[in-house]
Amino acid sequence: MNGIITQDEGGLDKLSKKASILLEQFVKFGLSIRSFLHSSVFRTFLKILVYCCIVILLCFVVVILPPILQHSIGPVSRINQDNDFLTVHPAQPEIQKRLEKELVQLDKKITSLTPRSYYLIINSAENEFFLYRGKNFVQKGRCSTGSYILLQNGDKQKWLFKTPRGEFSVMNKRMYPVWKKPDWAFIESGLPVPSVNHSSRFEYGVLGDYALSLGDGYLIHGTLYQRFLGLPVTHGCVRLNDKDLELIYRTLKVGSKVFIY
């Protein structure tokens, strides 16, 4: 029994020693924190923190808050309270009818601006095309437009491969078009530029079965590289796959509108 008590006492002793060491360490730690809090380093840090807070607050009050508040400030009262326009007239049916008629006329004018026949819309940002007939949607598909590559041949020459934007008309239509390669096609491939009518300038079958000219050398044509459809990879022309090209060739006439954006 005694032995057990002695063992317990020994354990308590060890425990109390450990506790006193811990307490001592804790007090030391507390004292060091206290001395740190009273030190000039901490005070400087605190000062900087306060100044930073003040600067941030001032920035918020002066730079960010005014525009936010400005957007929700409205007039307290309307300015021309006594103006004729705001005085309530008795309802005048003729004026109402005239206004409605004017609106119908304006609507007609706006509607008349949309072509009634087939027309093509090309989205060069997403490389998509949309075929419409009047207001009716006909077909949608992928295409390829200008790559926006600026090819520089030293300081002498440069070409920007960009599809022009705006309204165009189909100038002419061709079957089995032949591509007469311009100078840039040779320069881009690292080849010497041949004479104007050299046989190496003429390539057969690379533009697909059909081509529709939009003027200034820009064409809507087919491609051998169908895997690039949907990507901006052309030199300014619009490339379509064979099936879509055939549909567009058959539906668009010479003079049909093509809108590119």
Next chain:
Amino acid sequence: MKIYPFHLFHYLISISKKTGTKWIASAICGFLIVLYLVLTLSAPIREYKTLSNLAFSDSIFMSQLSQYTPEQNSLLKEKAFREAQILLADCDSIGLIINLHDSIAMLVVNGVAIHNAIISRYRIDEILQNLEMPVYYKLFSQPQTVIHERSTIVKEPIVVKHAPKDTIEAAKMIYMPDTLEKEPAFISFTFANDLKIVIEQNKRTSGKERRARLAFFCTEFLTDFKANLQQLFSFNLPQYSPVIKVALEGDDVRAIYRALPSETKIGLTF
């Protein structure tokens, strides 16, 4: 004991003597900040008066509108919008129509709608919401001309390529565009009559998009602040541009921005 202004002055001087110029500098700064805030926050009211004067000072215009009653306001708004659309159709270049009634933004060329984008949300400044009909009609019956634009995306993503020396170098230089990489799209258009349209992409899923938005709007705030300070230093009152903020799909914002030429025209209705 009575306190005279003389005593107060004496007291302030004694404080400044005790604590240096710190208090006086703080008081001056405080005063300037309050003055700045008052002048900046009263700018919308001045702008409202300026816009109102545009319409109400035009007697011929006012006499034309005087026949209409406030019940016809909605029809007049529609008429103003149609007139703006027709004027926009007369321009050869691509224009933008923002119809907040139907929540649609449209690209148009010669009156033909070539791209429709759904507006997912929008916010109109209080000043614009409170415009009287003659002012609204005067402002929005014609397309607005953009005089300044700012965006997080480039109008033309040009890639410079130098001509290769031979076919071997040309084969190494084949360029493939990265279609997966899409820049966050935030745009602001400022019009000739001080109105401003901010178009932002509606989804901000990545950290890059959130950072781009924060940077875009912080730059907006700082630009406004700088302009206001410049105005104050030249003894003018700070300016205010009424803002319409519109959110669209990112792809739509990019397509719209890249399609619009510089100094484009925008038709608006709300």
